[in-house]
Amino acid sequence: MSIIAQSDISGILPAINKRNTSKIDILLKQDKKIFHTKDLELLWGITNKSTLHTAILRYVQKKILIPIYRGFYATVPLEKINPIELGTSAIHNYAYLSTETVLSQNGIIFQSIEAYTFCSGKSKKIRINGNVYMSRQLKDEYLFNTEGIVDKGNYKTATPERAVADMLYFNPKYYFDAKDQINWNKVADINRVCYSVIKKGVYKK
Numbered sequence: 001m002s003i004i005a006q007s008d009i010s011g012i013l014p015a016i017n018k019r020n021t022s023k024i025d026i027l028l029k030q031d032k033k034i035f036h037t038k039d040l041e042l043l044w045g046i047t048n049k050s051t052l053h054t055a056i057l058r059y060v061q062k063k064i065l066i067p068i069y070r071g072f073y074a075t076v077p078l079e080k081i082n083p084i085e086l087g088t089s090a091i092h093n094y095a096y097l098s099t100e101t102v103l104s105q106n107g108i109i110f111q112s113i114e115a116y117t118f119c120s121g122k123s124k125k126i127r128i129n130g131n132v133y134m135s136r137q138l139k140d141e142y143l144f145n146t147e148g149i150v151d152k153g154n155y156k157t158a159t160p161e162r163a164v165a166d167m168l169y170f171n172p173k174y175y176f177d178a179k180d181q182i183n184w185n186k187v188a189d190i191n192r193v194c195y196s197v198i199k200k201g202v203y204k205k
Contacts, residue, residue: 023044023055023059024059024064026043026044027040027043027044027059027064027065027075028064028075030043030075032154033074033075033076033080033081034068034072034073034074034075034081034085034086034089035065035072035073035074035075036071036072036073036089036092037052037053037056037071037072040052040055040056040073056073060073066078068090068128068129069128072089072090072092078128078129079129082154082155083116083129083131084097084116084152084155084157085154085155086128086129086131086133087116087118087126087128087131087133087155088118088154088155088156090126090128090133091118091120091122091124091126091133091135093120093121093122093124093135094120094121094143094144095118095119095120095121095135095156096118096119096120096149096155096156096157096158097116097117097118097155097156097157097158098117098118098119098157098158098162098163098166098167099117099118099119099136099158099163099166099167099170100113100115100117100167101113101115101116101117101118102117102157102158102159102160102162102163103160103163103164103167103176106160106163106181107178107181108160108163108164108176108177108178108181108182109176109177109178110177110178111177114132115131115132115133115134116131116132116133116134117134117135117136118133118134118135118136119135119136119137119138119143119158119166120135120136120137120138120143121137121138121140121143122135122137123135123136123137136170138166138169142169142194142195145193145194147162147189147190147193147194148161148162148165148186148190148194149162159186160181160182160183161182161183161186161187161189161190162190162194164176164182164187165187165190165191165194165195168187169195
């Protein structure tokens, strides 16, 4: 009986190791390098919460998963991840880069921006690896309107005109340092398509 039991165990152990290796292979073959717990659940097909958390803990201990904060992990050092992609994923909601960050990148405002600014379905402020990420909440009817939104693959960003329209939605009296750099006709088009509730006359050259 003991010989049979030993034989059974020797057959089980390689299967367990194979399953573990399979999880690692699946994880490391992903183009994406940052994952929430729910992502790992779907990726590995693990529905049992205890089994999932045990697997995550094992891979954290083996340094295959790098914890960013509770329920959020990376498979590479954070320095190797695009900070905008990291912020988009950290917000954990549909989001796109906009407002001050995009305006600053395009020379429309001159002040130094300390945070990466997003629009999403919830207001949130997060600090990760020395970077600050701030999200302003937009209603779904505006947030999911893709007018003036550019898909960069792992994240989305507003065009300068969409960023202007977004900024004026949040603050109609916002001051732009380089008004002459703004295509106000495009801003007005985005206003009509996306923010039809904004009163006429907001967009002043």
